[in-house]
Amino acid sequence: MTVKFKPSLVQMQWLVWVVIYLMLFLSLTAMDGVFQAAVYALLNTAFYAAIIYGNISWLFPRLYQKGSIVWYVLSVIAFLLAVGLIRAVLTVNIYNALFAAKPEPMSMKAITSFVLGGITVFFFSFAFRLALAYFTLKEQAAKAMAQKASAELDLLKSQVQPHFLFNTLNNIYYEAYMEAPRTAALIERLADVMRYFVDESPKSLVSLNTEVQFIENYIALEKIRIRYALNISFEKQYSPNLSIPPMLLMTFAENVFKHGIDKSSNDNRVSLSLTESNGRLIYTVSNTMPQQEIPSLKSGLGIANLEKRLAILYSNNFELHTSNNGEVFTATLNIPLA
Numbered sequence: 001m002t003v004k005f006k007p008s009l010v011q012m013q014w015l016v017w018v019v020i021y022l023m024l025f026l027s028l029t030a031m032d033g034v035f036q037a038a039v040y041a042l043l044n045t046a047f048y049a050a051i052i053y054g055n056i057s058w059l060f061p062r063l064y065q066k067g068s069i070v071w072y073v074l075s076v077i078a079f080l081l082a083v084g085l086i087r088a089v090l091t092v093n094i095y096n097a098l099f100a101a102k103p104e105p106m107s108m109k110a111i112t113s114f115v116l117g118g119i120t121v122f123f124f125s126f127a128f129r130l131a132l133a134y135f136t137l138k139e140q141a142a143k144a145m146a147q148k149a150s151a152e153l154d155l156l157k158s159q160v161q162p163h164f165l166f167n168t169l170n171n172i173y174y175e176a177y178m179e180a181p182r183t184a185a186l187i188e189r190l191a192d193v194m195r196y197f198v199d200e201s202p203k204s205l206v207s208l209n210t211e212v213q214f215i216e217n218y219i220a221l222e223k224i225r226i227r228y229a230l231n232i233s234f235e236k237q238y239s240p241n242l243s244i245p246p247m248l249l250m251t252f253a254e255n256v257f258k259h260g261i262d263k264s265s266n267d268n269r270v271s272l273s274l275t276e277s278n279g280r281l282i283y284t285v286s287n288t289m290p291q292q293e294i295p296s297l298k299s300g301l302g303i304a305n306l307e308k309r310l311a312i313l314y315s316n317n318f319e320l321h322t323s324n325n326g327e328v329f330t331a332t333l334n335i336p337l338a
Helices: 010-032 034-064 070-101 108-179 181-200 208-225 250-261 301-314
Strands: 231-237 269-277 280-289 319-324 328-336
Touching: 010 034, 010 108, 034 070, 034 108, 070 108, 181 208, 208 231, 208 250, 208 269, 250 269, 250 280, 250 301, 250 328, 301 319, 301 328
Parallel strands: 231 269
Antiparallel strands: 269 280, 280 328, 319 328
């Protein structure tokens, strides 16, 4: 298998500067010799990079793109003068220290030459910037395509695996139906719970009837783990075709089985009530207290997450209350209906 190397944007820039350095080095070698050509090629490349990146990474985005045109022009002039002067000083000093038979003085001609050379490089920086923008967009497009392909693959996996599991559960259900109807019914509820997670929970709104059916399936499955019979009532008084955000009513029911059931007692009572009143939905869950004191409902991670979600969904237009009289724990949620 052949592996294709795709250089990153940073690697491509390094490659460009290496090429520029080699071109300068080769052009100076015949006249100045290898060592002097190597030194001056490095010096010139460094100043070219300083001018180009100084413009495209600092001056242009911080002044020109923010509308400060006059300040941009003045800053460019000052920048090029400063870079030209520094380049001239370094070039002359390096020449005098390493290569000159006798020291040469600094001249205005040398400074002017370096400043004019800097102006040429400055205008070249815009072409460099356009090239960087092009390759940046190309790199981002490639990453977006890779992410899209990965997302599509994940979606395909998420579709294949649940459907395989649902089909398997259906087969087990039919096998169990003749021998153990109660077990078959529980398998059916489990399949419905899983189907809710896969098909309904990603939606922004679900049917209230679907949400209620999910809670009832969850309660039926949780009752399997309890040794004694559980006295549960669920009062429902609301109009058909109502919709709410998914998983909004689940937390109270979940907390009942996590904190409100005494598994050693045969006198656990749970009451759920879901009522529509004046354009609002009132959801109340009460349970008898176990022998051991349960943590405060407000301290649970599930309730904390529920409060955050309610604040996002309804801002301040919701009510969440809990009460504990020592014998019965009650949680009430009041939300507007769309």
